[in-house]
Amino acid sequence: xxxxTVKSKILDADGIRRAVTRIAHEIVxxxxxxxxxxxxxxxxxxxxLAERIQQxxxxxxxxxxxxxxxxITLYRDDLSTIDVxxxxxxxxxPVSIEGKSVVLIDDVLYTGRTARAxxxxxxxxxxxxxxxxxxxxxxxxxxxxxxADYVGKNLPTSRREIIAVRLQEVDGDENVLLLEREET
Amino acid sequence: xxxxxxDILAIEDMSVDEIQQILHTAKVMKEILMRPIKKLPTLxxxxxxxxxxxxxxxxxxxxxxxxxxxGADTTSIAVAQSSVSKGESLLDTAKTIQAMRADxxxxxxxxxxxxxxxADILKAGVINAGDGQxxxxxQALLDIFTMQERLGDLEGKxxxxxGDVLHSRVARSNAWxxxxxxxxxxxxxxxxxVPVELEGLGVKLTHNLDxxxxxxxIVMALRLQLERQKSGLFPSLREYSHLYGLTVDRLKKTGxxxxxxxxxxxxxxxxxxxxxxDSVDAxxxxxxxxGVAIRMALIYLLIGGSSNVVx
Numbered sequence: 001x002x003x004x005t006v007k008s009k010i011l012d013a014d015g016i017r018r019a020v021t022r023i024a025h026e027i028v029x030x031x032x033x034x035x036x037x038x039x040x041x042x043x044x045x046x047x048x049l050a051e052r053i054q055q056x057x058x059x060x061x062x063x064x065x066x067x068x069x070x071x072i073t074l075y076r077d078d079l080s081t082i083d084v085x086x087x088x089x090x091x092x093x094p095v096s097i098e099g100k101s102v103v104l105i106d107d108v109l110y111t112g113r114t115a116r117a118x119x120x121x122x123x124x125x126x127x128x129x130x131x132x133x134x135x136x137x138x139x140x141x142x143x144x145x146x147x148a149d150y151v152g153k154n155l156p157t158s159r160r161e162i163i164a165v166r167l168q169e170v171d172g173d174e175n176v177l178l179l180e181r182e183e184t
Numbered sequence: 185x186x187x188x189x190x191d192i193l194a195i196e197d198m199s200v201d202e203i204q205q206i207l208h209t210a211k212v213m214k215e216i217l218m219r220p221i222k223k224l225p226t227l228x229x230x231x232x233x234x235x236x237x238x239x240x241x242x243x244x245x246x247x248x249x250x251x252x253x254x255g256a257d258t259t260s261i262a263v264a265q266s267s268v269s270k271g272e273s274l275l276d277t278a279k280t281i282q283a284m285r286a287d288x289x290x291x292x293x294x295x296x297x298x299x300x301x302x303a304d305i306l307k308a309g310v311i312n313a314g315d316g317q318x319x320x321x322x323q324a325l326l327d328i329f330t331m332q333e334r335l336g337d338l339e340g341k342x343x344x345x346x347g348d349v350l351h352s353r354v355a356r357s358n359a360w361x362x363x364x365x366x367x368x369x370x371x372x373x374x375x376x377x378v379p380v381e382l383e384g385l386g387v388k389l390t391h392n393l394d395x396x397x398x399x400x401x402i403v404m405a406l407r408l409q410l411e412r413q414k415s416g417l418f419p420s421l422r423e424y425s426h427l428y429g430l431t432v433d434r435l436k437k438t439g440x441x442x443x444x445x446x447x448x449x450x451x452x453x454x455x456x457x458x459x460x461x462d463s464v465d466a467x468x469x470x471x472x473x474x475g476v477a478i479r480m481a482l483i484y485l486l487i488g489g490s491s492n493v494v495x
Contacts, residue, residue: 071212074226074254079488087205088212088484124221 004162004179010155011176016136016167019152020049023134024056026150027103034061036101036129040068042118043089045107048169049136053105068093070104075117091121098126103150107165109135112146137176139163187485191303191310194319195360203325203364209481210329210474217253217477227256230487233286234260235277236313237268237293242448242472243313243322247290250479256287256487278302287487291315309486311479314353322482323447324357326475328365330467331402333474334443339366342399346372346428347406347455350379350417354447355406359385372396373428376417393428397437404445405430405455421454431457435465443467 011019031037034057041050047069054067071089079086104118115133122131134150139157153176157163162179187205195203216222232251236244244260251258261281263269268277274293281289288309291299296316303310314320331338343362349355349371362369363386370388371378378389390396397403408424418424435442444456444466452458460466 074216074224074484079226086489088209090212090215092215120225124223125219126221 004164004181007161007178007180009175010137010163010178011153013174016152016174016176019136020052021056023150023152024053025060027053027132027134028057028061030132030149031101034063034065036099037065038068038093038095038097038100038102038128039065040070040093040102040104040118040122042104042106042114043069043071045165045167045170046070046105048167049107049134050105051169053103053134066095068095068097070118070121072114072117072121075121077113077117091125093125096126097122097128099129102128102131103134104131105134107136107167108163109133109138109146109148109151110141110163112142112144115146115148116144136165137163187489190486191299191312192321192482192486193299193303193310193312195321195324195357195364196319198321198360198364200364203328203361206325206478206481206485207329207332209485210325210477213250213253213480213484214474214477217473217480222253223255224253225255226484226488227251227254230256230287231285232256232258232288232290232483232487233281233284234258234290234313235263235281235292236260237263237274237291238314240292240313242475243292244290246472246475247311247313247479247483250476251288251483253476254480254483254488256483274298274302275305278306282306282308288483311482311486317351317353317356319357319360320353320447321357321361322475322478323354324361325482326471326478327354327358327404327445327447328361329478330445330471330474331443333470334467335401338362340368341401342368342370343402343404344370344372344393344396344400345404345406346393346430348377348408348412348417349373349382349406350377351409351412352406356385358404359387363387370396370400374418374424377412394434394437397434398439400438400442401440402443402445403430403435403438404447405450407447407449408451408455410451410454425454429453429455429457430460432459432463435460441465445471448472 039050041047058064069092071091073086073088132149135148136152138151138154160181164177166173168174248258286308290311290313292313296318299312299315372390372393446468
């Protein structure tokens with residue numbers, strides 16, 4: 001967890017549940033069903049979010065949509081400038097994405113660079129019919145022409161602020177916090 | 185864990201954590217290698233040079249492919265057609281390559297210690313692809329990766345390595361690597377090729393293959409370097425094959441479904457029979473595939489981040 005003082009709680013556990021449930025409904029609505037759908041979580045916190053969306057869709061549509069995991073480390077555009085050597089993890093998309101509707105899922109949309117890397121990583125797996133993007137929080141400050149198709153919460157922030165998404169599966173806690181970066 | 189090394193020279197001084205990190209990274213790389221479109225942008229703009237002073241098919245090609253899959257530009261220098269044949273020293277050749285701003289140099293050389301010699305001078309990273317009778321670290325890593333893939337946790341497993349251990353850098357690297365991972369290692373071969381001095385590696389030494397096989401989970405045959413017979417280290421190929429060649433009947437003595445490895449190239453009918461080499465338990469082609477994944481992992485770990493980029 002990054003260092004900072006908590007300014008406010010943006011979403012609590014119920015808030016996250018409602019937002020993710022709504023996204024699940026919107027995904028099915030916009031894609032007119034679940035036929036060609038594949039959910040792909042971006043490591044790390046996109047993965048539990050994708051699993052939840054899969055579960056919600058199963059509850060109200062009775063269909064288990066295929067689920068994949070994407071690791072974008074090898075597609076980052078800052079590999080040659082960051083100091084710490086990022087550890088790569090496995091990408092696991094168990095079905096062919098050829099001609100399918102892929103929904104990429106991540107926790108926060110910020111500069112758009114992760115989404116750019118995820119788009120490239122997805123394209124290297126095949127040629128989907130379309131790719132959509134779902135995020136729990138859109139905090140603005142895009143550096144690339146990228147937008148999300150499904151947003152849990154739009155949250156205008158300053159660059160000094162930090163959005164901390166904490167999910168039970170990863171962090172043992174469930175909320176979205178707005179923090180102020182501490183001067184170092 | 186943060187990766188610290190500039191070079192991969194030997195398994196001997198590597199920690200278990202480092203070996204684990206390489207194996208983990210190779211698993212990711214293998215998934216990429218098995219894709220229909222196996223190409224990444226990761227090392228765009230990085231250059232890798234293969235400098236091979238000895239013959240090689242699989243090691244050189246797999247380093248070349250590994251670099252290419254990761255998006256690096258790879259070049260191979262055929263020593264016979266290079267300035268080396270005009271008498272250029274290893275040091276000068278290496279400096280020339282460095283002056284061309286190579287980020288990574290892969291070296292195979294008949295002298296033990298040559299990879300370390302280069303690594304000490306060059307700012308670029310160096311990977312040892314086999315130096316004399318010293319080590320061949322990438323081979324040991326791909327061997328253990330292949331064993332793990334088939335058998336899972338290797339702790340307490342029994343490996344028998346049979347053949348010309350004396351001249352084998354593969355055997356030496358494997359002895360270090362396997363023992364670090366908790367594997368029980370036995371070297372088998374005629375006393376001339378498995379001399380008592382090898383006890384320093386910490387492995388068991390025997391000269392009777394049939395007595396050693398019971399209980400072996402993995403049997404690894406080494407290539408018999410045929411030129412050794414001329415120097416009188418064993419009487420005849422036929423006798424060697426009779427005593428140490430892997431055959432289907434002989435492998436039954438392990439008492440289990442053992443797997444068979446061979447670093448290649450094979451002398452069929454000498455250290456390994458055709459029916460063993462082509463059986464389902466022989467993972468020799470899988471070793472080659474995994475070799476590309478291991479080398480991708482190493483290239484990524486050495487030049488994937490900024491820390492070791494040549495200024």
